[in-house]
Amino acid sequence: MSIILDHVNYIYDEDTAMAHAALTDVNIKIDAGEFIGLIGHTGSGKSTLIQHMNGLVKPTSGTVYFDGKDISDPEFDRKALRAKVGLVFQYPEHQLFETDCFKDVCFGPKNLGLSQKEVELRAYEALKQVGFDDDYFYQSPFDLSGGQKRRVAIAGVLAMKPEILILDEPTAGLDPKGREDILGLIKKLHDEVGITIILVSHSMDDVADYVGRIIVMNKGKVVFDDVPKEVFRHRQELESIGLAAPQVTYVMQELKASGFDVDIDVTTLDEAKNEILRVFSK
Amino acid sequence: MLRDITLGQYYRTESIIHKLDPRVKIVGTFVFLVAIFMVNNAIGYAIAGLFLAMNIKLSNVPVRFIFRGMRSIFLLLMISVLFNLFLTPGDPMFTVWKIKVTKEGLKLAAKMAVRLVFLITGSSLMTLTTTPNNLTDGLESILKPLKLVHVPVHEISMMMSIALRFIPILLEETDKIMKAQMARCADFESGSIINRAKNMVPLLVPLFISAFRRAMDLAMAMEARCYRGGEGRTKMKPLVYHKEDKVAYVVLVLFLIICVAVGRMKF
Numbered sequence: 001m002s003i004i005l006d007h008v009n010y011i012y013d014e015d016t017a018m019a020h021a022a023l024t025d026v027n028i029k030i031d032a033g034e035f036i037g038l039i040g041h042t043g044s045g046k047s048t049l050i051q052h053m054n055g056l057v058k059p060t061s062g063t064v065y066f067d068g069k070d071i072s073d074p075e076f077d078r079k080a081l082r083a084k085v086g087l088v089f090q091y092p093e094h095q096l097f098e099t100d101c102f103k104d105v106c107f108g109p110k111n112l113g114l115s116q117k118e119v120e121l122r123a124y125e126a127l128k129q130v131g132f133d134d135d136y137f138y139q140s141p142f143d144l145s146g147g148q149k150r151r152v153a154i155a156g157v158l159a160m161k162p163e164i165l166i167l168d169e170p171t172a173g174l175d176p177k178g179r180e181d182i183l184g185l186i187k188k189l190h191d192e193v194g195i196t197i198i199l200v201s202h203s204m205d206d207v208a209d210y211v212g213r214i215i216v217m218n219k220g221k222v223v224f225d226d227v228p229k230e231v232f233r234h235r236q237e238l239e240s241i242g243l244a245a246p247q248v249t250y251v252m253q254e255l256k257a258s259g260f261d262v263d264i265d266v267t268t269l270d271e272a273k274n275e276i277l278r279v280f281s282k
Numbered sequence: 283m284l285r286d287i288t289l290g291q292y293y294r295t296e297s298i299i300h301k302l303d304p305r306v307k308i309v310g311t312f313v314f315l316v317a318i319f320m321v322n323n324a325i326g327y328a329i330a331g332l333f334l335a336m337n338i339k340l341s342n343v344p345v346r347f348i349f350r351g352m353r354s355i356f357l358l359l360m361i362s363v364l365f366n367l368f369l370t371p372g373d374p375m376f377t378v379w380k381i382k383v384t385k386e387g388l389k390l391a392a393k394m395a396v397r398l399v400f401l402i403t404g405s406s407l408m409t410l411t412t413t414p415n416n417l418t419d420g421l422e423s424i425l426k427p428l429k430l431v432h433v434p435v436h437e438i439s440m441m442m443s444i445a446l447r448f449i450p451i452l453l454e455e456t457d458k459i460m461k462a463q464m465a466r467c468a469d470f471e472s473g474s475i476i477n478r479a480k481n482m483v484p485l486l487v488p489l490f491i492s493a494f495r496r497a498m499d500l501a502m503a504m505e506a507r508c509y510r511g512g513e514g515r516t517k518m519k520p521l522v523y524h525k526e527d528k529v530a531y532v533v534l535v536l537f538l539i540i541c542v543a544v545g546r547m548k549f
Contacts, residue, residue, distance in 0.1 A: 056461050079467050087465040094455075095462040097487035107484065111467035142491070156466060 001067060001163045003030040003053055008062035010048055022048040024220045035190050037207030038200045040217030041242040046200050049217065050166045054085040083112055086162030090169045092153035096141040101152045104141050108160040126159035129193065130185055147178035164196040165189065171206055183210060208246040209268045229265045248272040291450055293410040299341035300411045303527040304420025311408045313534050318400045321545035327396055329544060333537055334404055341411050351406055359398055366391040418443035423521055436512025452493060459488045
């Protein structure tokens with residue numbers, strides 16, 4: 001399983017005065033088992049980019065390959081693609097519609113034409129995977145809290161058993177506790193279930209602890225595509241495009257500037273703690 | 283697909299038409315509509331068409347953009363043309379199976395098609411070149427005399443402007459919801475009519491919920507800023523006629539006179 005974007009360009013409202021390029025010459029390769037953070041400021045084209053990956057949007061020019069096959073090909077089974085590349089949109093309100101949560105999660109697998117038994121089995125499994133409380137199974141999804149709604153939305157996509165799960169700002173509008181819960185859940189899906197994850201965010205702090213690779217977008221272009229450590233070295237460039245390195249990076253760089261011999265490449269809170277303890281216990 | 287709907291949309295660009303007073307444009311659209319129903323011969327339609335083409339040219343709105351909106355009403359157009367074509371009694375030209383096509387029918391159908399296309403193009407040109415706010419101000423000002431007979435003019439125009447403002451928002455929302463459901467393999471395009479209607483439920487439920495939520499938020503925001511209807515409300519930018527507006531009125535009157543004169547001629 002792999003996704004390749006080859007020289008992908010996308011222009012909105014192509015033949016009007018409002019025409020603007022949303023993506024310019026994007027080349028990305030995504031392999032099975034990766035955990036990727038897709039970072040960019042609002043309007044940098046990250047949402048447009050992920051919609052190319054499951055065929056919701058067709059590139060103006062360039063090609064998207066899934067497992068070596070061109071997804072714009074009329075022969076290509078786009079329905080099957082959408083089951084394999086699960087996309088969870090930012091607002092759960094955009095997809096919840098059923099009278100109870102369980103039925104809502106059944107919607108995806110039912111569209112795949114599975115038997116009723118299989119559909120319900122998958123829905124149950126998915127709701128369990130996202131840590132959804134049994135008590136809420138038959139409640140209206142509209143009565144839930146923001147975090148719970150998001151869980152149902154993720155379960156709704158998980159129930160199709162995707163190989164890749166793309167999440168568009170899954171932590172937007174959540175409190176710190178809810179944020180950590182959702183991110184922990186996503187990490188669990190990657191580590192235990194083995195799903196390839198693409199996490200879209202505008203916050204480095206969200207992704208730094210979890211991902212193995214960061215893709216930074218600015219004005220429709222890929223600016224950086226590397227392991228977190230390398231990306232965070234470009235602190236100035238990140239700031240100039242309205243982003244920032246994680247807070248620990250700043251702390252470490254300040255310490256270094258004040259004359260302490262710390263390793264400035266640490267990216268997570270735990271690493272930073274160990275590093276500081278190491279230096280100060282000398 | 284949804285982006286094709288240009289109804290009530292504003293197209294941002296610089297032009298003489300954009301700068302005209304909204305009242306001129308509302309009156310102008312009305313005059314144009316009256317004119318195309320008054321003229322009754324080919325020359326009249328040619329003049330109306332020319333007038334419309336001139337306005338489109340002056341407005342700087344790309345022709346392609348205007349006609350993109352036409353696609354969505356194509357079906358309506360076809361139905362009215364076909365009904366006129368086949369169901370008008372008169373001098374038969376030729377017969378296909380049991381259906382007679384008459385000369386009168388052909389004429390009527392052509393006339394209907396031209397009128398409908400002009401009508402829709404003309405009125406969408408008004409909304410394309412006028413911001414919803416301006417449109418409301420203009421409408422309110424024109425309808426002001428009706429206040430004397432206790433018509434809630436301000437409230438009507440406020441509702442209209444909100445409705446216009448919400449069209450693009452709800453279209454965008456529909457687009458997003460559609461994508462979110464398509465990501466879960468929803469199918470909006472194939473199947474029988476009944477199935478397709480059923481498949482709309484996952485789209486309509488979130489859309490209605492969101493529309494209600496937005497309406498409530500808006501009501502709250504208006505209340506928070508002490509909105510209490512039109513009584514004693516002043517404008518930050520009152521409408522004032524400029525020289526161009528007066529010229530436009532003269533052009534409109536000329537256009538109407540020509541149309542009436544030509545429309546009455548018999549050939």
